[in-house]
Amino acid sequence: MNRITAAGPLAAGDPATTRRRFTTALLGAATLAAVPPAWAANEPPIHVLVGFPAGGGSDVIARLLAEKLEKALDRSVVVENRPGAGGQIAAQQLKAARPDGTTVFLSHDHTISILPQVVKKPGYAPQEDFVPLGGFATFVNGLAVSPGTPARTVPEYVEWVKSQGGKSAVGIPAPASTPEFLVQLIAKRYGLDLVAVPYKGSAPMMADMLGNQIAAGVGSVQDFIEYQRAGKLRMIGVLGGARQAAVPDVPTFSELGFKGLEETPFYGIWAPKGTPAALVTRFSRALDSVVALPDVRKQLTDLGLTVDSMSPAQLAKREQAYTRVWSRIIRDSGFQPQ
Incomplete structure (x- = not known):
């Protein structure tokens, strides 16, 4: 007559087989117990x-x-x-x-x-x-300019805005976001009148920048990176304490003397x-x-x-x-x- 254990039917009189199967069953149960039910x-x-x-x-x-x-x-x-x-x-x-x-x-x-x-x-x-x-x-946020904006550096952008009467619009991916407050900080730092224009996400902001509907935008590096590589937009400054591996040629605002925004x-x-x-x-x-x-x-x-x-x-x-x-x-x- 067969005996029934956690390992299934075992042949009577075969203790080695019994031990192997019982050990296998215990290991299997332990493995299942180690995996959270969800x-x-x-x-x-x-x-x-x-x-x-x-x-x-x-x-x-x-x-x-x-x-x-x-x-x-x-x-x-x-x-x-x-x-x-x-x-x-x-x-x-x-x-x-x-x-x-x-x-x-x-x-x-x-x-x-x-x-x-x-x-x-x-x-x-x-x-x-x-x-x-x-x-x-x-990641870090950065400032990028549209293809029709002549500036290639932050100082050149500042001078260009001043040549336009000191006032310019800057796109941001969402209202009341980090980029909006960054626009205010940049404006204050360089004595400009910059108006943050909120969009419903980075995609429509990019579309307007590519079409020169807006002169510049503030967003994350990942928002700009593909357009930067394709030469369609120009990132001119990034935040953080060090340059970014993805855009090593773009200086940080810290390098330009704009301190206090190193927390990424x-x-x-x-x-x-x-x-x-x-x-x-x-x-x-x-x-x-x-x-x-x-x-x-x-x-x-x-x-x-x-x-x-x-x-x-x-x-x-x-x-x-x-x-x-x-x-x-x-x-x-x-x-x-x-």
């Missing part, structure tokens, strides 16, 4: 929320990482675009999601650090409603508050392994990012530091939350 093979895919339209910088980055995360997590990963209000809609969706590891949010500094300071009721509070899963890159924006991934620590750790490790891949590092660098792998704690620390810097800048600008 990432078991038969569960729904992980949805990566992106607060901007398909085809934009954040979307391209999300799809690059999602493809690699599928292999690292052995789980389907789907990018879900929820554009609108500078990422606010996606952030609200993350807050409302179940903390089971099936919904995460890929974002940069604007939605995480800036929006909560410029909107009276954003519908979320990052440090209270979100859990950092890890960061993967930093960041990209990271967040989950809803209450997400189990085991899921946070597993995702963080998977993200680290993906960011370490040479092809991923190259693609992120080519997009104008500086690869910077951050643990959940490191991302939280960077978020807090960046928020402090821009809280002061926003307050000093006189901007009132709307």
Whole structure:
């Protein structure tokens, strides 16, 4: 008569076979126990929320990482675009999601650090409603001029604006964003009357710049990088403490004597508050392994990012530091939350 164990029917009188099968069963059970239930093979895919339209910088980055995360997590990963209000809609969706590891949010500094300071009721509070899963890159904003604008350096741009009566329009990807406050800081620094013109994203701003409908724009390096390489736009200055690998010939504003803006924006991934620590750790490790891949590092660098792998704690620390810097800048600008 056969005996039944966790390993299945065993032939009586065969202790070696019994031991092997029982050991195999225990190892299999241990392996299943080590995988958080939300990432078991038969569960729904992980949805990566992106607060901007398909085809934009954040979307391209999300799809690059999602493809690699599928292999690292052995789980389907789907990018879900929820554009609108500078990422606010996606952030609200993350807050409302179940903390089971099936919904995460890929974002940069604007939605995480800036929006909560410029909107009276954003519908979320990052440090209270979100859990950092890890960061993967930093980037900088820069000033670029349209093809019809003759300036090739920041000093030449300043002189050109002064030749136009000291007043000029500068495009920005979104209202009440870091670029808007940067326009104010640049204007103050050089004694210009610059008017920030907000667009609904970088794509329409780029279209107007390429068509010489607006003389200059402030945005992230990844917004400008392809047009810069094609010779269609000219980046003339970037922020941050060092020149960027993607555009090594473009000087920093620090080099030009414009100090105090060395704290760089960041990209990271967040989950809803209450997400189990085991899921946070597993995702963080998977993200680290993906960011370490040479092809991923190259693609992120080519997009104008500086690869910077951050643990959940490191991302939280960077978020807090960046928020402090821009809280002061926003307050000093006189901007009132709307």
